[in-house]
Amino acid sequence: MKKTLIALAAVAATGAAFAQSSVTIYGKVDVSLEKANGSSAAVGDPHGSRLGFRGTEDLGGGLQAKFQLEHRFRPDTGTDAGFTPASADGKTPAVATFWNGMSTVGLAGSFGEIRLGRYYSANFLGANNKPDPFGGDGQGALRGVGMQTTTLAGFIRTANIIHYSGSFSGVNVAVSTGLKEGAAKAQNSLAVGYANGPLDVGVGTEKGVAGTLTNAYAIYDLGVAKLAFGLGNAKTAAGAKTKGLLLGATIPAGPGKVLVGFARAKNDTTTTNQKLGLGYYYPLSKRTAVEFTYGRDSKAVVKGTNKKVGGLDLTLHHNF
Known part of the structure; x- marks a missing residue:
């Protein structure tokens, strides 16, 4: 009996010590039947299936410690989403970024939040991904044409990042830098936005190894439809320039919503790329x-x- 009481006391003490901590397991599994532009029919995962872990510890005084780990995978094959097979000649080994969604630890408080690790750039979260009704996913996605202008598609996540974000009376600010660590340049990014009621506007920019990408957006919710407008301006490290435009709308329709939009990218010579996107999301x-x-x-x-x-x-989506 005495040993049982001691064990129960130990469990109770442990529970008290960690009462202010929490860990959540979350994820998404998407499988689609798709026929991409110019390709054969396939089973795919256009929306990024994932398994994640996030946790928070209350440090007192309004300060919290946080972590988040997110693995992306392909449910149609069971493989790592970032896996690249080895070359046939065996000279290039197989590679994968296991925590390819994100892997961060940081601190949060009234000052905002600081994350360290691998995470989205300030411009991507603060401006680049904002106006696309499709969130950059699926065959209807417009972000790659209108905001990333088809030339700088790698400007999404940054390794070795120091990322700060904060919100003050509707003004949202984010700054990030990915340290060089052998790269030719650091990956620096900044975004500023304002959200109040139906209006959401902002600008962002990012500069690094691939070049420079600048974005601006405006979103207004009319109730009967959410209208979006976006601009992209890209310059590669080699000096090639491209300008992009995105127009989108999300329209409530019964329990679901209709997605529609148009994007255009035009480079500094004569090449123009245009894309129309249509969709319907039903819960x-x-x-x-x-x-x-x-x-x-x-x-x-x-x-x-x-x-x-x-x-x-x-696509069939399931979130957990």
Whole structure:
């Protein structure tokens, strides 16, 4: 009996010590039937299936310690989403970024939040990804054309990052830098936005190894529709310039929503790329939904011909 009481006391003490800590397991599993622009039909994962862990510890005085780890995977094959097979000649080994969603630890308080590790750039979260009704995913996605202007698609996550974000009376500020650690340049990014009621506007910029990307957006919720406008301006390290434009709308329709938008990218010579995106998102429950998207890209053609072609996908989402 005495040993039992001691054990119970130890458990109670442990519970008290960690009463202000929490760890959450979360994730998403998406599988789609898709036919990408100019490609054959396939089973895919256009929306980024993931398994994540996040935790918070109350340090007192309004200060919290936080961590977040997120693994991306492909449910159609079971492989790591970032896995690159070894070359046939065996000279290049297989590689993967296991925590390819993010891997951060940091501190948060009234001053905002600081994250260290691998995380999204300030511009990506603060401006680049904002106006696309499709969130940059699926065949209808417009972000890659209108905001990243098809030239700097790698400006999403940054390794070796120091990322700060804060919100003050509707003004949102974010700054990030990815330290060099052998790279030719650091990856520096900044975004500033203002959100109040139906209006959300902001600008952001990022400069690094790939070049410089600048974005601006404006979103207004009319109730009957949420309208979005975005601009992209890119300059590669080699000096190639491209300008992008994005127009989008999210329209409530019954329990679901209609997604529609148009994007254009034009470089500093004569090349223009235009894309139309259409979609419908229908929730089956709070955690499960089906989504259909269609995209028609002016640069997508049937292989070996000049025939224009569109892409489509039908996705089953489940969040946990």
